Amino acid sequence: MEAMPRWADIVLVPLISVLLAFGLSALLILWIGADPWEALKLMVSGSFGSTYGWGYTLYYATNFVFTGLAFAVAFHARLFNIGAEGQATLGGLGVALVCLALPWPHWTLALPAAMAGGALFGAAWAFLPAWLQATRGSHIVITTIMFNLIAGALLNYMLVNPLRPEGSMDPATAKFPAGTNLPTLHEMLAPFGIEFSRSAPANVSLILALVACLFVWWLLWHTRFGHALRAQGHSETAAAYAGISPVRITVWAMLLSGALAGLMAINTTMGEAERLILNAVEGAGFIGIAVALMGRNHPFGILLAAILFGFLYQGGAELALWTNIPRELVVVIQALVILFTGALDNMVRMPIEKLFAILRRRRAPAAPPVQAPGE
Numbered sequence: 001m002e003a004m005p006r007w008a009d010i011v012l013v014p015l016i017s018v019l020l021a022f023g024l025s026a027l028l029i030l031w032i033g034a035d036p037w038e039a040l041k042l043m044v045s046g047s048f049g050s051t052y053g054w055g056y057t058l059y060y061a062t063n064f065v066f067t068g069l070a071f072a073v074a075f076h077a078r079l080f081n082i083g084a085e086g087q088a089t090l091g092g093l094g095v096a097l098v099c100l101a102l103p104w105p106h107w108t109l110a111l112p113a114a115m116a117g118g119a120l121f122g123a124a125w126a127f128l129p130a131w132l133q134a135t136r137g138s139h140i141v142i143t144t145i146m147f148n149l150i151a152g153a154l155l156n157y158m159l160v161n162p163l164r165p166e167g168s169m170d171p172a173t174a175k176f177p178a179g180t181n182l183p184t185l186h187e188m189l190a191p192f193g194i195e196f197s198r199s200a201p202a203n204v205s206l207i208l209a210l211v212a213c214l215f216v217w218w219l220l221w222h223t224r225f226g227h228a229l230r231a232q233g234h235s236e237t238a239a240a241y242a243g244i245s246p247v248r249i250t251v252w253a254m255l256l257s258g259a260l261a262g263l264m265a266i267n268t269t270m271g272e273a274e275r276l277i278l279n280a281v282e283g284a285g286f287i288g289i290a291v292a293l294m295g296r297n298h299p300f301g302i303l304l305a306a307i308l309f310g311f312l313y314q315g316g317a318e319l320a321l322w323t324n325i326p327r328e329l330v331v332v333i334q335a336l337v338i339l340f341t342g343a344l345d346n347m348v349r350m351p352i353e354k355l356f357a358i359l360r361r362r363r364a365p366a367a368p369p370v371q372a373p374g375e
Helices: 006-031 037-046 051-076 084-101 107-136 141-158 185-192 204-224 224-234 236-241 247-272 284-294 299-323 326-341 345-365
Strands: none
Touching: 006 037, 006 051, 006 141, 006 299, 006 326, 006 345, 037 299, 037 345, 051 185, 051 224, 051 247, 051 284, 051 299, 084 107, 084 141, 084 284, 107 236, 107 247, 141 345, 204 224, 204 247, 224 236, 224 247, 236 247, 247 284, 284 299, 284 326, 284 345, 299 326, 326 345
């Protein structure tokens, strides 16, 4: 019997963790002499009070969905992929090379090719750590962290040297052809008579993120490959006894994880910047870890957690812009949410498990008295 109901694990534990993080954040805001209630109202209004705020919240959430799914796929195979940051960085390089390769006439032709480029480069960057883990025993955490640093150095070299336009001092590629420009939510909703901010960066990549959630859900829980992947995550010994190759699952799980991380570049590189720049990932690969853990590594939970972190990013920017709350404190608030939903998860989980155990004992029917023979 489970220690607590599934709904409590998915909803109640993360909710209490977030409330604890917000409560401690409120104390910090009070400590610096600001009003936490006014700060919360400003964050909510700045993130959800206008289509401009919604546009930025959904833009950030789109990034976190891709990196959260990337981490979750590997995690289900008992692989702790810390390399989504580097895989998304190289995914941006793949997207840029595709977009700059041809004078694309329309985004509907450029988008599938760019998706293939981003996914291929992200998967390729995940392959070597996966192969080293599967065949040489090199720990996936160490190799993926190292590959993050290598990816940043490689991108810096490419933008400073081969891909920098002639005469430009900016370490960035040239603007992509107009045919690669993705439609924003403003353009997508206008035919339906729905007004949306023109300056908000949310674009068709949001739809791709939702499709990715459905794809990962179907793959993990409704295919033989997903069953094999999760079986290895539960017990590699039992999976190998059942004929599942640990090398094959490890490599394919990481390839899929890297491809999902690489697809994030569609949103940042092709959708928002419309060129490849340094630091386009901006830590989304690491935030994806917290998003996946908070969402219990389920696509639906990841989507909700990504929206929460999108709110924190956009609301935090509003706080830093319109109040005397320093930007560093905004980062602390985000870190507290990560801390309580990740590292301190058991601090919340164990009391709730005990509470449900007590309730279960109280509801259990009393055992009938044992009668002696002949009574």
